Amino acid sequence: MVDLLRTSGFALAVLVALAACGRGREEGPRTEPPVRESPAAASDAETAAGETPAPREISTDTAHASDPGAGTPSRASSQRVVEEGKGFMIAGRTPEAASRFETASRIDPTNGFAWYWLGRARIAAGDGGGAIGVLEKAESLLGPYPDWRDRTRALLAQLR
Amino acid sequence: MAESRNRRSRRKFPLGKTIAVAGALVLAGMLAIGVVLERQVTAKWEGRKWNVPSRIYSDAFLLHPGRRLDARDFEARLERLGYLEQAGGVDEPGEYAHDDGRWLVYLHAFSYPDGSNPAYPVRIETSGSVIARVSQARTGKVLDTAALEPEVIGVVFDQHMEDRTPIELAEVPAHVVQAILAVEDSRFYSHPGLDPIRIGGAFLANVKAGSTTQGGSTITQQLVKNYYLTAERTYRRKAIEAPMALILELKYSKDEILEAYLNEIYLGQRGASSIMGVEEASRYYFGKSVREIDLSQAAMLAGLIRDPGRYNPHRYPDAARQRRDLVLRLMHDQDRITDDQYAYARGAALLVRGEEKRFNDAPHFVDFVLRELADRYPRRLLQSEGLRIFTTLDMQYQIAAESALIDGLDHLEEGYPRLAKRAGELEGAFVVLDPQTGFVRAMVGGRDYPSSQFNRAEQARRQPGSTFKPFVYLTAFLTPGRWSPATIIDDMPFSVVSGGQTWSPDNYDGSVHGNVTLRAALANSMNIATSRLALDVGLNRVTRTAHDAGIESTLQAVPSLALGAFEVTPLELASAYSTLANGGIRTTPLSILAAVDDDGNVLQHQQVEMDRVLPADAVYLVNDMLQDVFDYGTAARARRLGYGGSAAGKTGTTNSTRDAWFVGYTTEIVALVWVGYDDNSAIGLYGDSAALPIWVEFMKRSGYGDRSPEFPAPRNIVLVEIDPATGLLATPGCPVTRYEAFVSGTEPTESCYEHGGAVDDGWWIF
Numbered sequence: 001m002v003d004l005l006r007t008s009g010f011a012l013a014v015l016v017a018l019a020a021c022g023r024g025r026e027e028g029p030r031t032e033p034p035v036r037e038s039p040a041a042a043s044d045a046e047t048a049a050g051e052t053p054a055p056r057e058i059s060t061d062t063a064h065a066s067d068p069g070a071g072t073p074s075r076a077s078s079q080r081v082v083e084e085g086k087g088f089m090i091a092g093r094t095p096e097a098a099s100r101f102e103t104a105s106r107i108d109p110t111n112g113f114a115w116y117w118l119g120r121a122r123i124a125a126g127d128g129g130g131a132i133g134v135l136e137k138a139e140s141l142l143g144p145y146p147d148w149r150d151r152t153r154a155l156l157a158q159l160r
Numbered sequence: 161m162a163e164s165r166n167r168r169s170r171r172k173f174p175l176g177k178t179i180a181v182a183g184a185l186v187l188a189g190m191l192a193i194g195v196v197l198e199r200q201v202t203a204k205w206e207g208r209k210w211n212v213p214s215r216i217y218s219d220a221f222l223l224h225p226g227r228r229l230d231a232r233d234f235e236a237r238l239e240r241l242g243y244l245e246q247a248g249g250v251d252e253p254g255e256y257a258h259d260d261g262r263w264l265v266y267l268h269a270f271s272y273p274d275g276s277n278p279a280y281p282v283r284i285e286t287s288g289s290v291i292a293r294v295s296q297a298r299t300g301k302v303l304d305t306a307a308l309e310p311e312v313i314g315v316v317f318d319q320h321m322e323d324r325t326p327i328e329l330a331e332v333p334a335h336v337v338q339a340i341l342a343v344e345d346s347r348f349y350s351h352p353g354l355d356p357i358r359i360g361g362a363f364l365a366n367v368k369a370g371s372t373t374q375g376g377s378t379i380t381q382q383l384v385k386n387y388y389l390t391a392e393r394t395y396r397r398k399a400i401e402a403p404m405a406l407i408l409e410l411k412y413s414k415d416e417i418l419e420a421y422l423n424e425i426y427l428g429q430r431g432a433s434s435i436m437g438v439e440e441a442s443r444y445y446f447g448k449s450v451r452e453i454d455l456s457q458a459a460m461l462a463g464l465i466r467d468p469g470r471y472n473p474h475r476y477p478d479a480a481r482q483r484r485d486l487v488l489r490l491m492h493d494q495d496r497i498t499d500d501q502y503a504y505a506r507g508a509a510l511l512v513r514g515e516e517k518r519f520n521d522a523p524h525f526v527d528f529v530l531r532e533l534a535d536r537y538p539r540r541l542l543q544s545e546g547l548r549i550f551t552t553l554d555m556q557y558q559i560a561a562e563s564a565l566i567d568g569l570d571h572l573e574e575g576y577p578r579l580a581k582r583a584g585e586l587e588g589a590f591v592v593l594d595p596q597t598g599f600v601r602a603m604v605g606g607r608d609y610p611s612s613q614f615n616r617a618e619q620a621r622r623q624p625g626s627t628f629k630p631f632v633y634l635t636a637f638l639t640p641g642r643w644s645p646a647t648i649i650d651d652m653p654f655s656v657v658s659g660g661q662t663w664s665p666d667n668y669d670g671s672v673h674g675n676v677t678l679r680a681a682l683a684n685s686m687n688i689a690t691s692r693l694a695l696d697v698g699l700n701r702v703t704r705t706a707h708d709a710g711i712e713s714t715l716q717a718v719p720s721l722a723l724g725a726f727e728v729t730p731l732e733l734a735s736a737y738s739t740l741a742n743g744g745i746r747t748t749p750l751s752i753l754a755a756v757d758d759d760g761n762v763l764q765h766q767q768v769e770m771d772r773v774l775p776a777d778a779v780y781l782v783n784d785m786l787q788d789v790f791d792y793g794t795a796a797r798a799r800r801l802g803y804g805g806s807a808a809g810k811t812g813t814t815n816s817t818r819d820a821w822f823v824g825y826t827t828e829i830v831a832l833v834w835v836g837y838d839d840n841s842a843i844g845l846y847g848d849s850a851a852l853p854i855w856v857e858f859m860k861r862s863g864y865g866d867r868s869p870e871f872p873a874p875r876n877i878v879l880v881e882i883d884p885a886t887g888l889l890a891t892p893g894c895p896v897t898r899y900e901a902f903v904s905g906t907e908p909t910e911s912c913y914e915h916g917g918a919v920d921d922g923w924w925i926f
Contacts, residue, residue, distance in 0.1 A: 064743075064776075064872040073292070074226030080304040099274045102768065107224050107305060109596035109828070110872075122767075133770035137745055140776055143875055 064143045069110035078108035097121045112141030128159050201407050211318045212546030217310035218553040224305040227291045230863040242447015242513035253279035254448040261286045270309040273754035282306045314526035318543040324436040329419035335455045339462035342490040345379040353380040353409035380405040383421045428468040447513035456508035459487040474515040522558045524605030524615040546758035552599035560862035561590040561602040568854035589616035589730045593830045595738040597768045598747030621727040626685045627812030627821045628724030632694045635705040637778035640903040645679040646887035651689035663719050665691040679785050683793030694722030708773040710736035734832040741825040744774035776874040777903045783808050783871040784901045797848050801856040805866035811847030820850035827869045876904040883912035
């Protein structure tokens with residue numbers, strides 16, 4: 001019995017040691033090609049390594065997952081210029097509004113709202129054709145804002 | 161008899177009658193001359209008095225929180241615009257002060273296409289090298305954005321090469337007018353065009369001196385001489401100068417004459433062009449409008465009229481100062497200024513901007529713009545109507561691109577003397593685009609514009625070589641279920657029959673690599689693997705992808721297409737890469753933003769145009785792969801040259817090394833370099849050794865540096881840990897793994913079988 005326990009204990013120790021070696025090798029230094037760190041990828045990788053993912057339908061949602069400009073000083077400036085432009089839109093001064101939205105998009109090209117409102121200004125000016133491209137740009141940037149992304153898609157659907 | 165003959169003779173030619181007839185004839189002649197002169201005077205005066213050259217401007221420099229502001233670069237911009245640094249604060253437009261992260265800039269007034277900005281002082285506070293706050297210096301009001309006005313990058317002259325900015329008399333400050341009247345014609349408002357007192361004084365002075373030291377010309381006479389007559393000294397010219405001056409005074413008011421004079425007078429030389437009129441002269445010497453100059457500067461300007469070369473403040477500051485002081489003394493003596501004004505102005509330093517060494521820093525770009533304008537505006541109109549053309553050029557990028565290219569080519573010739581020992585010069589081209597807007601930010605069409613105006617950036621048609629390859633991979637990813645960066649492809653020799661001929665691609669170094677992932681094949685620019693991929697995905701599909709991205713040249717669906725065998729221009733190649741940088745949205749390259757006439761009416765406004773032409777996910781995969789090019793691919797040399805950013809990029813070299821390319825890009829900038837000979841001779845160098853160093857140098861000099869904005873991942877991109885040797889899911893046994901990007905649903909489902917097999921859980925292996 002004691003021998004059995006010893007043997008079992010030894011076997012368990014070997015198992016633990018082997019497992020530890022396996023983990024160590026997994027996390028050890030890599031050579032070529034370099035591994036790029038990706039916090040978001042960890043869970044995906046674990047899932048991929050642990051179980052076989054079921055085949056999925058390829059998404060057509062190509063809007064960005066995150067908003068890299070959110071909270072930056074450029075975004076704050078850009079957004080204030082957008083608000084100014086919206087004021088011109090309300091006043092029916094479309095050319096001035098479009099000019100402000102263009103400036104806003106130049107201050108922060110990742111500001112989807114600037115492109116969205118530029119598209120709206122072009123529609124208001126009767127330039128639906130010119131609006132499509134900038135609304136497509138807006139759509140790609142407004143992924144983190146589903147409500148606005150959907151509004152953009154609705155406009156695009158009308159224009160197409 | 162004799163008496164009667166005399167009487168008859170007197171009767172026949174009576175003296176009085178003779179005199180009367182002669183007088184009448186003279187009078188009639190004078191009248192006729194007067195009529196002719198009057199017609200000449202009127203004909204030239206009415207309508208447009210001068211051909212006003214059109215000006216081409218760079219883009220304005222926006223100042224807003226979050227913008228990177230390199231102190232050295234910003235100072236260079238200010239100096240090019242004629243701003244003068246002041247030690248304490250700023251009092252007038254055109255001055256700036258800089259103190260440890262804070263800038264105080266008194267902006268010039270400037271008329272933009274969408275409105276005019278008045279002159280105002282702005283405070284810019286930086287944190288590190290990023291703008292933290294922009295505010296109105298006087299009121300402290302926080303501003304969302306301010307604009308440093310555009311720079312003049314080109315002027316469209318007629319054959320006279322006169323640079324002039326017309327200004328109305330009412331806009332010219334009184335002290336400028338007073339200074340000019342004091343020194344040039346103190347009795348202007350009281351004489352009829354000729355000033356006998358002045359003529360007499362000049363005559364006596366000249367007799368006393370024994371030569372011509374003083375002129376007796378009034379402002380009206382000077383105007384006649386400069387505006388109506390040629391500069392040659394002839395009796396005819398002298399004879400008609402006075403009557404024309406009298407006619408001018410009879411026909412037009414004193415203010416009209418003075419206004420014409422202020423715009424007509426020659427005040428110096430900027431290279432080959434003449435500086436005409438007080439407004440243009442003020443901009444040239446002081447970097448600001450004549451509306452903004454002070455008394456001391458007005459006196460200096462007035463002093464220049466007599467001899468702009470001799471009193472040039474850049475070259476002869478002492479003479480210019482003495483002349484200014486003389487003008488101030490005359491103003492004081494004539495009670496045009498007070499004692500205090502006189503004392504203050506005399507004590508003022510001679511503040512002039514640095515002499516402009518060059519006028520046109522972007523000659524190829526200006527030509528490019530003029531070609532675009534030619535369809536809408538005839539050259540003659542551009543030479544005469546004073547249009548203002550606003551463009552997308554960023555002067556800092558332009559200067560950096562030009563200097564990086566020229567220095568880079570020089571450096572290559574020093575390092576490889578055989579390159580210089582040829583009849584034709586080693587040439588290059590540089591294009592910088594903003595992928596978000598399509599703005600052409602810089603364009604260099606060759607290393608020496610005076611010797612060759614051929615714009616290689618826009619007009620040269622060259623094979624792109626390996627810089628074309630990304631469009632092959634992009635085409636593959638348009639079918640994501642079949643292809644991914646982890647897909648294995650065979651880099652072993654093969655042959656294909658095309659057009660009746662056998663075609664076999666080789667790798668540039670003759671090596672073969674066997675099975676490799678698409679990622680490795682692209683990063684290392686493998687010809688065999690890429691050719692095989694192009695044939696697998698379909699050559700017609702590759703051409704369609706390249707055209708969608710922005711290649712406009714004809715491409716044929718033959719195997720060598722994959723290796724960039726069909727000629728393109730550097731600009732269109734940069735444009736196609738711009739579509740990659742913009743996540744699949746193609747922007748039309750844009751060089752002209754607006755054209756405005758001299759009354760401020762907007763004749764043309766070009767808006768940003770874009771179109772989604774490729775799916776964001778497929779483009780993302782290519783961008784992600786091309787970032788490896790810097791880390792372990794063909795552009796790894798960039799790291800050794802000091803580039804630390806994480807851009808995407810691709811080298812390119814064509815057959816027999818006739819062309820060397822590098823295109824590097826982030827989401828904010830696409831910069832393309834081409835190096836080669838015009839006659840297609842081999843340069844014997846690859847893209848990484850000939851073009852890449854120039855790109856790296858541009859990134860350093862432009863101030864863009866190592867900025868590395870991430871390529872934003874579409875929502876349907878997932879990262880999965882794989883074994884790069886097999887492209888399958890990593891197992892704990894795999895010696896090397898990496899996270900690979902996939903379009904969701906296309907990631908591998910099988911685990912690596914080479915390093916521990918499908919059973920990947922080490923706990924249970926016994």
